Amino acid sequence: MAKKKDLLPKILETGANELEIIDFRMYEVLPDGSLYEWILGVNVAKVKEVIMKPDNIVKSPGMPPELEGIAKIRDEIVPIMNLAKWMKIKEPPNAGKYVIVMEFLRETVGVIVHNATRIRRIRWSDIKKPPKSIYERLGGKVIGVITIEDEKLLLLLDFEGILDELGMIKIFGVDEISKIQEKKETYTILILDDSSVARRILRQILEKEGHTVIEAESGLDGLRILEEYLKKAKATGKDITDYIQCIISDIEMPGMDGLTFTRKVKEHPELSKLPVIINTSLSDASNVTKAKMVGADAHLVKFDAKDLISLVNKIVQEKKQEWKKAKEEKKNEETSGQVSST
Secondary structure (H helix, E strand, C coil), rough: HHHHHHHHHHHHHCCEEEEEEEEEEEEECCCCCCEEEEEEEEEEEHHEEEECCCCECCCCCCCCCCCCEEECCCCCCEEEEHHHHCCCCCCCCCCEEEEEEEECEEEEEEECCEEEEEEEEEEHHCCCCHHHHHHHHHCCCCEEEEEEECEEEEEEECCCHHHCCCCCCEEEEEHHHHCCCCCCCCCCCEEEEECCHHHHHHHHHHHHHCCCCECCCCHHHHHHHHHHHHHHHHHHCCCCHHHHEEEEEECCCCCCCCHHHHHHHHHCCCCCCCCCCEECCCCHHHHHHHHHHHCCCEEEEEEEEHHHHHHHHHHHHHHHHHHHHHHHHHHHHHHHHHHHHH
């Protein structure tokens, strides 16, 4: 019994996973004429390439001012966002020579930046919450901050939030989810995502189907919530599956990423019975493989509402058969034990 008691504190340890980010810079001309250097970053896994700014950018009617236009990059028509305009900063002359071409949320987007300096390897645990002043200055679109050399701060931008603000996020199949089935079972689902935009979208999709949603901002938050429900289940003589039936987790989260979170859940004797769906904007094959390696039950690319609902129903129904079988076996063992003792 003592051994089981020690398991929960251990699963709350910060994950050791690392990631690589592209360090890029934006330069702002301040009112006194001096130059301020913004040090920013984005996960390399989201980046297709860094190129010189295309000459063939074409502005289309109705585009928000933050969009420079569209350009043909490697036979693909790509919207080009002007990050300086979104940040509302005054640029120095001849700035914005580079474009970081990124792919996430099923879309390819180019972002004009002033300079791309290097690739950095960091630990998820090194990413901290941004100071309130910086968070508010950039409209809440900062995932976290990392302290680099000379005690400078590198800001990881929430590009999902930025694109949502610009009306560029597409939620596939949202109008079809109510047609999936007439009679539905509803579940309590724990969702993990550091992006408030992503959590809002997930909540809207799931609640439209009648599900109850519990939110967490990171793997650490998710594990703390699960610990609370385990204690509640023990106190009431119930099972964790009576309180939570499914977990949907992002990969990229400060403190503890979704892969580390999933591995810790699947290593735990009680939590492991909960199905975990990895829901990420990273669609490359390596992330699918990593999700399988840590024991995730499924992998889904953000945001396809119909696929998400169908997958949740399928996974939970399969797990419910396992839970039912396990409960019957436990009951039979208890009955056999009582007979033997008499």
